[in-house]
Amino acid sequence: MLEKGKISVRQFTILVALYTIGTAILIIPSILAAKAKQDAWISGLLGLAIGVAMVIFYWKLSERFQYVNLIEILEKCFGKWIGKSVGFLFFVCYVLLLATFVLRDIGDFMTTVMMVETPIEAIHIIFLIIVLYGVKLGLEVFTRTMELFIPWIVLLLVALFLTLLPQIEVTNILPVFENGMKPIVQSSFSFLVFPFLEMVVFLMIIPYVNRPQDTKKAFMLGTIMGGGLLIFISVLTILVVGPTETARSIYPTYDLTKTINIREFFQRVEALMALIWFITVFVKLLVLTYVSCLGIAQVFELKEYRIIVLPIGLVLYVLSLSIFPSISFLIEFTPVYDLYAFLWCAVFPFVVWLVSLVRGGERNKSGTARTESG
């Protein structure tokens, strides 16, 4: 085993919840409102329901292989060489790419709205240094750190909700079902792909929970907590800012916090509220970097994953600077990305599951034989 640390089921729940919120909290209201308009909450709930079903599927996949990690699952399914190559492709082409997206998201956010004159490289380097340090310290340490973050996030979110209460206009989410079912379903697909299908990386972390058989409930609970919060934020944005403005904005949540104004005295607190997504983006990037380091180290059968953390950070840094030239490229790329992520996160595990079904009889027999003899 590459990772010797163990985390508790409760820590796993927190990890899943914060990972779900991740970068999504910044941009999900505009993704949901783009097509579904004021019905964003319906498509959010639809996406969440399918997302939880997918999460259960991932857990079942992990359970089927007695909670070993993804590379070992692939090796058992396809044999050593094909399994390793497919695993390597998955970690380089999907997980590492996702990590560069997350890093670029926070860099773009900072240089677009908060620190306009700071070069994006500086923000990337500072953010990466902390993340790589966290990855080097290991799973146990960073999950414990996340437990410390939870009260702050809850406090800030409650403050956000309370200060925005006076500005809510219920008419903003009316009429319901104005444009029929089709835009709602289209939006819910984007919502499903963006935070929920990315849960596939937890197939690498489930084995390191101290009681993996209890993780099903934790996995679902974390997803529902994170997804519920995202829907809540989207609804709040639409209630306060309005569906059209939400769909037009790039960072609607940030615009939402800008509107906080109580008697001309309590205002301009958006930098404080930005702390929420600094923490969640940090968690998401940390998990993705950790998982890609662990995966690549396991593919090459290294003794420990810590040795390749810094080189991978170097690659991550360069890729994040040159991955897309501008944010308009990203917006154009989004439908392609949805499909790409769908292939890696839904079709790929499904194929693995099918192969394990076909080969299942033979493996189960040898599995029971081993337990009897042992």
Add this chain to the structure above:
Amino acid sequence: MGYTLITLLIAGLVLLIDRRKLKQYKRKRENRVYFSIFMIGLVMLLIKSAGIEMPSPLNGISYVLKPLTKMM
């Protein structure tokens, strides 16, 4: 030029931090994997710092998947 110097500085710093770990591994495999990933990163960083535009991997993905998205 200044950008290239900073690049080399970053690379040197990475090696400096990891030098003890690298010495500790007598096994060749760790060092080989380490330096392959490191060289990929360094070469990309040098190309970037020289101001040459690198082709983004996303263009390839777009090229392959764009017809499929249109079908959907």
